[in-house]
Amino acid sequence: MQLLVAVVALLCCGGGVLVTPVHGTEGPSPLELIRVDKVEVVRDFGNSSISVQASPATFKHGDNITVSWSGVSKPSLNDWIGAYLQHDDVKNTAPIKFQFAAFSKDYLKTGSGSFVFRLMNMRDDYVFVFFRDGLEKPKAATASNPVKVENANEPLQGRVSLTNDTTSMKVSWTTRNSTSPVVRWGFSSGEYTHTAHAHSYTYTTKDMCGPPAVTVGFRSPGLFHSAIITNLSPGQRVYYIFGDDKHGFSKEHSFRHAPAPGAAVNAIAFGDLGQHVLDHSLQQTDMAPSRNTTDGIEAEIADKHLLMHIGDISYARGYVSQWEQFHDQIEPIATSLPYMTAIGNHERDWPGTGARTTGNTDSGGECGVAYELRFPMPTESRDEPWYAFDFGVLHVIMISTEQDFKQGSKQHDYIMRDLKSIDRTKTPWVIFAGHRPFYIDSTNWEPHGGDQTVAEDMRKTYEDVLFDNKVDLIFGAHHHSYQRTCHVYQNKCVNTTTADGYRGPVTVDIGMAGAGNSQNIQNPQPEIFKFVDDSHHGFTRIMANMTHFHMQYVRGDDRKVHDEFVLVK
Numbered sequence: 001m002q003l004l005v006a007v008v009a010l011l012c013c014g015g016g017v018l019v020t021p022v023h024g025t026e027g028p029s030p031l032e033l034i035r036v037d038k039v040e041v042v043r044d045f046g047n048s049s050i051s052v053q054a055s056p057a058t059f060k061h062g063d064n065i066t067v068s069w070s071g072v073s074k075p076s077l078n079d080w081i082g083a084y085l086q087h088d089d090v091k092n093t094a095p096i097k098f099q100f101a102a103f104s105k106d107y108l109k110t111g112s113g114s115f116v117f118r119l120m121n122m123r124d125d126y127v128f129v130f131f132r133d134g135l136e137k138p139k140a141a142t143a144s145n146p147v148k149v150e151n152a153n154e155p156l157q158g159r160v161s162l163t164n165d166t167t168s169m170k171v172s173w174t175t176r177n178s179t180s181p182v183v184r185w186g187f188s189s190g191e192y193t194h195t196a197h198a199h200s201y202t203y204t205t206k207d208m209c210g211p212p213a214v215t216v217g218f219r220s221p222g223l224f225h226s227a228i229i230t231n232l233s234p235g236q237r238v239y240y241i242f243g244d245d246k247h248g249f250s251k252e253h254s255f256r257h258a259p260a261p262g263a264a265v266n267a268i269a270f271g272d273l274g275q276h277v278l279d280h281s282l283q284q285t286d287m288a289p290s291r292n293t294t295d296g297i298e299a300e301i302a303d304k305h306l307l308m309h310i311g312d313i314s315y316a317r318g319y320v321s322q323w324e325q326f327h328d329q330i331e332p333i334a335t336s337l338p339y340m341t342a343i344g345n346h347e348r349d350w351p352g353t354g355a356r357t358t359g360n361t362d363s364g365g366e367c368g369v370a371y372e373l374r375f376p377m378p379t380e381s382r383d384e385p386w387y388a389f390d391f392g393v394l395h396v397i398m399i400s401t402e403q404d405f406k407q408g409s410k411q412h413d414y415i416m417r418d419l420k421s422i423d424r425t426k427t428p429w430v431i432f433a434g435h436r437p438f439y440i441d442s443t444n445w446e447p448h449g450g451d452q453t454v455a456e457d458m459r460k461t462y463e464d465v466l467f468d469n470k471v472d473l474i475f476g477a478h479h480h481s482y483q484r485t486c487h488v489y490q491n492k493c494v495n496t497t498t499a500d501g502y503r504g505p506v507t508v509d510i511g512m513a514g515a516g517n518s519q520n521i522q523n524p525q526p527e528i529f530k531f532v533d534d535s536h537h538g539f540t541r542i543m544a545n546m547t548h549f550h551m552q553y554v555r556g557d558d559r560k561v562h563d564e565f566v567l568v569k
Contacts, residue, residue, distance in 0.1 A: 031095070
């Protein structure tokens with residue numbers, strides 16, 4: 001009875017909202033199937049005396065907790081157990097993750113079972129609620145004992161990024177609250193001789209645009225902090241910790257500062273990553289190949305300088321819990337390399353918010369807010385997520401394919417100014433990158449947001465400009481495949497060169513990092529495509545110096561190179 005009272009104490013009046021799938025071609029994700037607005041709290045469901053126990057009773061970030069239950073009469077395939085924060089209202093909030101009770105062996109015979117949940121520190125204690133009657137009309141029967149977090153203010157979700165100052169690096173992280181957040185840093189491990197003070201910020205439902213971001217998917221995202229480490233020299237190794245004196249600091253991380261103009265660069269690039277949980281639970285979106293990708297990158301991070309993630313970042317789509325999972329997965333990488341991102345449809349698109357694709361709900365109501373605050377890039381203004389940066393021999397232009405990019409737009413003006421400012425004696429290689437592809441082998445000609453429709457719009461606006469400015473590479477993603485073209489201009493391979501050897505850009509689509517493969521490939525394959533893989537996942541490596549640009553496609557399942565090319569100046 002005490003446990004049942006605990007369940008009731010978690011609940012209050014109100015209802016949730018069931019959201020529809022984000023694409024007509026995609027089915028609903030597991031959390032979207034739960035009718036939060038239909039949740040009922042029941043006493044003694046089916047004359048059972050259901051008991052739920054979670055052990056151990058305390059946890060640290062990343063710990064496994066065993067949840068056991070017994071006393072279930074007439075056990076059913078529709079019974080399930082959900083992980084919640086202790087202060088969640090289960091009638092207004094979707095679980096963080098869940099699993100069906102029948103996942104436990106012999107549950108349907110015995111009415112007893114167990115499941116191991118891996119817990120993230122979301123700045124509150126956890127409780128596990130046992131439901132009956134499935135996902136359409138879920139009935140909360142009882143709850144476990146609370147599992148208490150050891151340090152709700154543990155500094156987590158570290159990530160570093162470039163700023164507009166080539167001598168600086170930004171460090172960002174998340175806590176529950178803090179009065180004096182800082183980064184302590186130095187040039188030797190364990191010796192933090194400098195301090196950088198952070199500014200703090202967050203977002204609420206009032207900042208976003210629609211469900212589930214403002215309803216069943218929302219929990220406090222915590223307090224974000226960003227501090228800038230200044231006066232760095234090219235290639236300098238920095239050791240750092242972040243946090244505050246009252247609640248403690250993170251473990252030590254390190255990064256290597258950006259190389260000097262004209263210096264060689266080793267980089268990683270991909271798009272459409274998502275995340276994969278390690279406990280076999282069900283969540284908003286689970287993309288198992290993403291774990292191969294991040295594990296593969298982490299294994300070779302020592303000689304890398306930069307990472308570029310070209311849109312569709314976490315696939316949170318309105319669920320704060322999924323951002324938490326994503327940050328946990330990328331933290332070993334994002335604390336070691338500047339993690340530079342472009343905005344994608346699953347971060348930005350929402351009706352009536354200035355998105356190019358009217359009617360598209362792919363962001364789950366976040367409309368770019370969560371993305372921009374979690375990944376503060378060196379942009380000029382809020383909701384203008386386009387920017388450019390120099391990095392060794394590279395000049396990279398990151399655009400937003402989700403907002404107006406045509407002539408006369410703010411974004412177009414910015415791109416034109418930037419192209420004129422490039423110093424090719426310092427950055428001979430120019431990359432033009434945006435989430436949706438510029439050229440793509442795809443059968444999707446949907447009038448609003450189709451692969452080919454958007455690609456055609458971009459080429460009408462930028463193809464001549466990029467050719468005239470001798471842009472070397474165009475990166476895209478969105479289509480969940482790896483694709484590489486020849487040197488291409490006006491939909492044809494360019495076999496002749498200009499006086500200085502320029503033949504036009506090579507387009508590389510790198511949306512194969514984790515999301516389910518897109519296999520709507522044209523038959524026959526257009527001649528401009530020299531390599532297409534729509535069946536595997538992975539990432540790309542870039543090795544560039546003043547005269548050579550070498551790019552490799554590495555599959556995540558075997559970590560072998562399956563395509564590569566070299567450009568020479």
